[in-house]
Amino acid sequence: MPIFKLISNSLCPYTQRAAILLAEKGIAFERCYIDLANKPGWFVRLSPLGKVPLLQVDDSVIFETAVICEYIEEATPSVPLYPADLLARAQQRGWAEFASAIIADIYAFYMAPDQPTFAAKSADLAARFRWLEQHLDHGPYFAGDDFGLVDAAFAPIFRLFDVFDEVVDHELFQGLQRVPTYRVALSRRASVQKVVVADYPQVFSQYLRGRGSHLAQLIAEPATV
Ligand SMILES: N[C@@H](CCC(=O)N[C@@H](CS)C(=O)NCC(=O)O)C(=O)O
Numbered sequence: 001m002p003i004f005k006l007i008s009n010s011l012c013p014y015t016q017r018a019a020i021l022l023a024e025k026g027i028a029f030e031r032c033y034i035d036l037a038n039k040p041g042w043f044v045r046l047s048p049l050g051k052v053p054l055l056q057v058d059d060s061v062i063f064e065t066a067v068i069c070e071y072i073e074e075a076t077p078s079v080p081l082y083p084a085d086l087l088a089r090a091q092q093r094g095w096a097e098f099a100s101a102i103i104a105d106i107y108a109f110y111m112a113p114d115q116p117t118f119a120a121k122s123a124d125l126a127a128r129f130r131w132l133e134q135h136l137d138h139g140p141y142f143a144g145d146d147f148g149l150v151d152a153a154f155a156p157i158f159r160l161f162d163v164f165d166e167v168v169d170h171e172l173f174q175g176l177q178r179v180p181t182y183r184v185a186l187s188r189r190a191s192v193q194k195v196v197v198a199d200y201p202q203v204f205s206q207y208l209r210g211r212g213s214h215l216a217q218l219i220a221e222p223a224t225v
Contacts, residue, residue, distance in 0.1 A: 001027075001028075002057045002058045003030070003056075003057075003058055004022065004027060004028070004029035004030070004055065004056070004057060005029060005030040005031075005032060005055070005056040006018055006019055006022065006029050006030070006031050006032070006053055006054075006055055006056075007032050007034060007043065007046070007047075007052055007053060007054040007055075007056065008031055008032065008033050008034070008052055008053055009033060009034060009035075009036050009052045010033050010196070010197045010200070010203055011200070011203060011204055011207060012036075012052050012053065013103050013156035013157060013159070013160065014051075014052070014053055014065040014100070014103065014156075015052050015053040015065075016152075016155070016156035016159070016195050016196060017065055017069060017096075017099075017152045017153050017155075017156060018053050018055060018065055018068045018069060018072070019031070019053075019195035020152035020155060020156075020189075020191045020192055020195050021069050021072050021073070021081065021149060021152050022072060023190075023191035023194060023195060024079070024081060024147065024152065024191045025072060025076045025079050025081070026079065027072070027076065033197075034052065036052070046061050047061075047063060048063060049063060049064070051063070053065060053068060055068045055071070055072075057071075065100070066093075066096065066097070066100070069096070069149055069152070073149060081147070081148045081149040081152070082148060082149055083143065083148070088143070092142070092143065092148060092149065092150040095135065095142065095150045095153070096149060096150050096153040098128070098131070098132070099150070099153035099154050099157060100153070101128070102125070102128050102157055103156075103157060105121065105124050105125050105128060106125065106157065106160055108121045108124070109121040109122060109124075109125055109215070110164075110208055110211060110213060110215045110216075111211055111213045111215075112213055112214050112215065113212075113213060113214060114214055115214055117214070118213075118214040118215065122170060122172060125172050126171075126172050126174075129172055129173060129176060129179050130176070132154075132178075132179055132182075133176045133177070133178050133179050136178040136179065136182055139178065139181055139182060139185060140181070140182070140185035141182070141185060141186075142154065142182070147189060147191075151186060151189075152191075152192075154182070154186060155186040155187070155189065155192040156192075158183040158186055158187060159187070159192075159196065159200070160204065161183070162187075162201065163201050163204045163205055163208070164215075166201075166205070167205070167208070167215070167218060167219045168215060168218050205219065
């Protein structure tokens with residue numbers, strides 16, 4: 001087995017996806033955290049897009065979360081996290097990309113500079129979760145009983161909402177049944193629980209406070225929420 005090192009940022013939801021996958025596969029790996037606001041020179045030289053995660057496999061580097069996850073999946077066929085059926089597999093790949101689109105929307109949501117933009121970004125996110133609601137199976141996971149790669153993509157998203165829930169009455173899951181149940185199932189998964197720093201909510205909340213956004217203002221002035 002090669003030596004795996006996951007180059008991470010303490011908050012990055014993409015990095016968590018790869019870390020959850022490695023944990024589910026039972027692969028030992030070293031984790032190294034960098035500050036994205038102050039990227040070390042060695043990281044800049046290793047990362048073609050300047051982004052985390054990177055997976056170092058011995059002396060080689062893989063970048064882009066979807067590619068890293070595909071590699072991990074293919075390297076460990078004895079613990080499959082994709083369905084055997086090709087069509088179902090392609091669909092789950094699509095939904096993992098959908099999770100990436102939600103992460104981009106979440107960024108736009110918490111960076112929205114003012115209330116109208118915040119409302120518009122909230123509406124975008126609500127629409128995404130309505131799509132998800134329609135495509136979830138009976139649970140507990142995306143496709144039913146078995147935890148898969150697509151679940152590793154959605155779990156870090158809901159973790160962000162654990163912090164948003166504390167600071168803003170966003171009502172993004174209002175009227176949904178399967179999404180909230182799915183969220184709880186993911187939060188209980190051991191691999192999901194162990195891939196973040198112990199003080200993740202505090203670190204994320206602190207990060208949000210420093211964004212200068214509408215949401216940052218709501219956190220600073222909770223009485224006005
Ligand atoms: N498409 C990339 C997105 C990864 C990404 O956006 N990572 C963020 C952190 S969550 C990053 O490294 N941003 C670079 C920066 O902030 O300078 C992937 O799937 O790996």
